[in-house]
Amino acid sequence: MERKSFLDQEPPPGYIAGIGRGATGFTTQADLGGSRRLPAGSFAPEDDNNEDDEERFLDADDDDTGRFGSIGDDDDEADRIYDQIEAKLHRKKARPRKRVLKDAPKDENKVQPQDISIGQSIRTIGEEFKEYKEKLSEVSAEDWLNLPDSGDFTKRNKRARKEMQERQRFYRNSDFVTSGLRDVGSTGDQALLDEKDVDLTGLSAAKEKVLAGQLTSLRDDKAESVDAETYLSQLQEVPGEISTEIGDYHKTRTLFAKMRETNPYKPDAWIASARLEYEAKKYKRARELIQQGCEKCPKSEEAWLVNIEMNKHDVSVCKVIVAEAVRYNAKSVRLWLCAASLEADSISKKRILRKALEFLPRSSELWLEVVKYEDDETMALRMLQKATELVPGNVSLWLEYAKRGDSKQILEQALEKVDSADAHILWIEMAKEEEQRTGNEVKIGRIVESCFEHTSLDRETWLDIASQCEKDGSSLVARAIVFSSMNLGVSDDDKLDIWKADALERPPEISRSIYMFITSNFPHDIESWMNFIKMEKTLKQYDQLYVVYQMATRANPKYELFYLMYAKDKWKEDGDVEKAKAIIAEALEVNPESEDLWFAALKLRSGEEARELFAKCRELLGGKTARVWHKSVTFERQNENRAAAKNLAEQGIQHHPKESKLYLQWGQILEEENELAAAAEIYHKGTLMCPNRPLLWVHLVRAYEKLGNLLKARSILDQAVISNPFSDQIQLERVLLEERAHNRSQAERILATALKKLPNSALLWRQNILYARPSHRKNLYTTALNCTDDHPMIILTIAKDMWLSGKIARAKQFFDACYEKDAAYGDYYIHYYAFLMKHGTKGEIQELEARFTENDPHSGEEWCALMKDVHRKDTDLELLRKAAERAAGKT
Structure with missing residues (x-):
């Protein structure tokens, strides 16, 4: 880039860098006072010989000039006035908020003013309302919600005026209406313009002129651009009284009349006008209008049908109308069917329908209708054969033909004639016929498989078809469709999840078929078996349920829960104890060391049979699990055999010294025998061996409490807290111990401390709610629910x-x-x-x-x-x- 030449030149005299961009300071006349402004660059450079520089600002404080010029008398006067104003404002602010009237006599019945500060006044007011504020805590949440809202009076009048304006109706007046009103005033009828005496006749005349102008405009092309057909069609579809559906009957009637006059050969206007009159209960006028419409529009099928509908109470008139209608509309299937429906006997109906077939030989509706009234089965078959020849692609005709003849042969013949999109209907019909005839599930499956080979529907569509088959009573066909359609459009990775979702959304029979398909392909999927069992239990189909249990146990013999559920349902639902025993015995053969199966077998037995089985169970599992020991102790206690129960508890502790339930059972037996000291000793041994079992500590404390030794009980609870610092059960026992000792205040203190340590304990929050006063409990509800989830x-x-x-x-x-x-x-x-x-x-x-x-x-x-x-x-x-x-x- 070329360097600019001026960068290498000397600057002109008086040049200051950046002054043109405002980058340097500037000096105004006000800064210089009354002195003359010096040109830029006239200042002499600082020099050591300039002696005046050091003393040139020494007299600034004594000078009468400032940056705004000299100070005169006017300035002094202004300063004095401002000082007086400031002093007055200061005195005003320093006055007390409440004056004390010294000279006025005091009246004891009147409130005497006092000179107090703002802070004191606030505190005084707060103390006066303290009692009322405390009572607010007793107000329930319902009372707060039911407090009435304050009325809005600020815009009441404005809102009333606005509502009045919305109820008013305004009309646009054309120029000739305005001039007409002016002429009325000029003829001497000045009362029109008087607010107190309005000429209603003149106003009515003006409104009629407005309406006439609107109706005249309907003849214009612009008015015809309005989509009236949509409005008329909607009007025909909406039933009901005219007073509720149409705002102004007379205006609508006039509008329709103008439309009929403008377009007399348009049937919609005649139909709408007739329906308007009919709904207004003017039946004669309605029939006249629709008859005129039929005469004006004889090719309108809808007009003739409406005419028949409005004369339905007089069948003879309807027959005359429909005869005239088919003369102009010989190709109308609806009119021919209507004509047949007006006849009372089947012979007349057949005659009319056969006449209709002469004009419409390829109408499947007419063929199906005429066959209904044919008593001769042979003739009906011939007619259907002829119909299928004339209309070979209609599935309904083929189905009716197959229903009356050799269905299998006819359906096979129909498969060659109908469109491929409708072929599946015939295949499914063949499968249904096979189910009704033989019920052979294998043959039904083959037919459905052939159907899938010749069609290309998606899985959702097939499942919908299967649901319809289930409704029709063809459960085997529905199952075959499900089996054949499950793999359509699903990948191997997602198919199991998709199938499970389908099973949850479909009807029972379809869901059952889907679960059967899933369990046959994934026999070890426990979730599918559980869902299958749950569905059958919900439907209370116990025969099906037991079949599912049998399939589940055979597919998963090592899964104990299936046997337990099977035995329980047999016992509870059928009351078949022997079958339940057999199920558990079968399960024990496969799972001989299962505790749950052994205890289920013991639950089904009683007396000596159960005692012998307990002995076998202890021999087999006694060294592996403590559960068999405390179950045995419970059994003996239920049978009032305390000596045997204590003996079993002692033996169990020898095998399992850290089993807390055995200590609890032994101690409870001793308490029942009123040996509290021995029971306390057993509980104490239990706490030594199982220090982290809060229930043992609780029973030990209560044993000493029954012995009357509260100090020992409290010290034991202190030890329990050390061993179980986060046990809400022990904390609650500390609270309840003080409560039982009639030391409520101490109990509340312990509870408050425990809640700080265990803020999510439902046990402690429940006790806290019970301790709270009724007026304070409501405030604790939300906190307790939030803390305890x-x-x-x-x-x-x-x-x-x-x-x-x-x-x-x-x-x-x-x-x-x-x-x-x-x-x-x-x-x-x-x-x-x-x-x-x-x-x-x-x-x-x-x-x-x-x-x-x-x-x-x-x-x-x-x-x-x-x-x-x-x-x-x-x-x-x-x-x-x-x-x-x-x-x-x-x-």
Whole structure:
């Protein structure tokens, strides 16, 4: 790039770099005061010999000139005025907010003003309203939501005027209407212009002129561009009274009249006008209009049909009309069918339909209709044969022909004539015929496979066809279609997931077929077998269910759960205990060391038979699992054999010294015998061997509490907290121990500390809600639910609290929410049963019992304690009823 020449030259005199771009400072006259402005560049450079520079600014403070010139008397006066204003404002701000009237006499009945600060006034007001603010905590959430909204009065008048304007109707007046009104005024009728006396006759005349102008404009081409056909067709389709469907009947009638006048050979206008009159209950006028329409438009099939419809009460008139109609519309299938329907006997119907076939020999509808009234089967077959020759591509004719003749031969013949897109219908019909005739599933499968070879439908379409076959009662055909269509359009990687999704969305028979296909191709897919079993149980098809169980156990003999479910359903649903025993015995042959199978076998037996089986089980599994020992102890306790139970518990502990349940059982037996000290010793041994089992610590504490040694109980709980720092069960026992010792304040302190340590414990939050005052409990609901992730225990606690508070509807909502959260929560059934006993119906109680039986609850403190009671003799449902009665008696 070429270098500019001026860069190498000397700058001109007085040049200052950047001054043209405003990059340097500048000096104004105001800066210099009254002195003369000097030109740029006239300043002498700094020089050591310039002696005046050091002293030239020393007199600035004493000078009367500033950057704005000299200071005069006017400036002094202005400053004085501003100072006075500032002083006055300062005095005004310094005044107290409330004046004290010193000279006024004091009245004890009046409020005396006081000189207080703003902060004191705020605190005083806060103290006055403190009592009312505390009462706000007792206001329920429903009361807050039901507070009325303040009315909006600011725009009430404006809103009223706007609504009045919206109700008003305005019309556009043309020039000749305006001039007409002016002429009326000029003739002496000045009352039109008077606000107090309006000439209604003149206004009516003006409106008529406006309407006449609008109707006249309909003749223009521009008016004809409006899509009137769409409006008329919609009007024909909408039934109902004219008063509710059409805003202004008279205007619409006039509009239709003008349309008929403009286009008299357009049938839609005549049809719409006739329907308008008919819906307005002016039947005579409607019939006259549609008759005129038929005369004007004799080739309109729809007009004749409407005419027949409006005269349907007089069959003779309808026959005359339809005879005239077919004379002009001999090719109308609808008119011929209408004519046949007007006849009462089959002979007349056949005569008319045969006449129609002379004009329309290739109408499949007429052929199918005439065959219906043919009594001679041979003649009907001949007619259908002729029909299939004239209309070889119509599937309905071939199906009717096959239905009356040799179906297999006719359908095979039809496959050569019909279009390939409709061929699958004939194949499926052949399969249905085979199912009705023989029920041979193999032959049906071959026919369906041939159908798939000659058609190209997708899998979804085939599944829809299979669903329709199921509705028609052809279950074997539906199954064959499912088997043949499952691999269409699916990859090997995704097919299992796709098949499972299809099985969940389809009707029962189709889903059953899909599951059969899945389990035959993937016999070891446990999820598919489980879904198959669940579906059959939902449908309560127990015969099918047992077949599925048999197939599942044969395909997966090592999977114990199938045997257990099979035996349980046989026992519960059929009451067949012997068959259940046989199922478990068969399972034990394949899985001889399965604990679950052994205990299932023991559950089906009682008395000496069960005792002998327990002995065999202990010999086989006693050294491997402690479960057989505490099951044996439970069995002996149920049979009131405490000595044998203690002996088994002691033997079990020798084999499994770290099994906490054996220590618990041994201690409970001793407590039943009133040997509290020995029981405490056994519990203590258990805590030494199993320090991380909170239930052992709890029983040990309660044993010492029963012995009257609260200090020992408290020290044991302290040890338990050290061994189990995050056990809410032990923390709750600390709270309950103080509660039982009538030390409520200490219990609340312990609970508060425990909640800080374990903020997500449902046990502790429940106790916290119970300790809270009724007016404060509502504030704890949301916090407890959020901290415990909507635990069913908290939901049930809220439901019970709502019930006790008298809020029955809200309580029921929370009971329902508890069921939705966990249907297997046993405590819900106890308290909801008690609730329904007082506030429910017999039907609701029966529904709850059905839920209980279906879900078989297995959780909940109260319910588990009842289930584990070794002395109970009741069934689960009886146990529930008794527990609910006790709960209802406490409320």
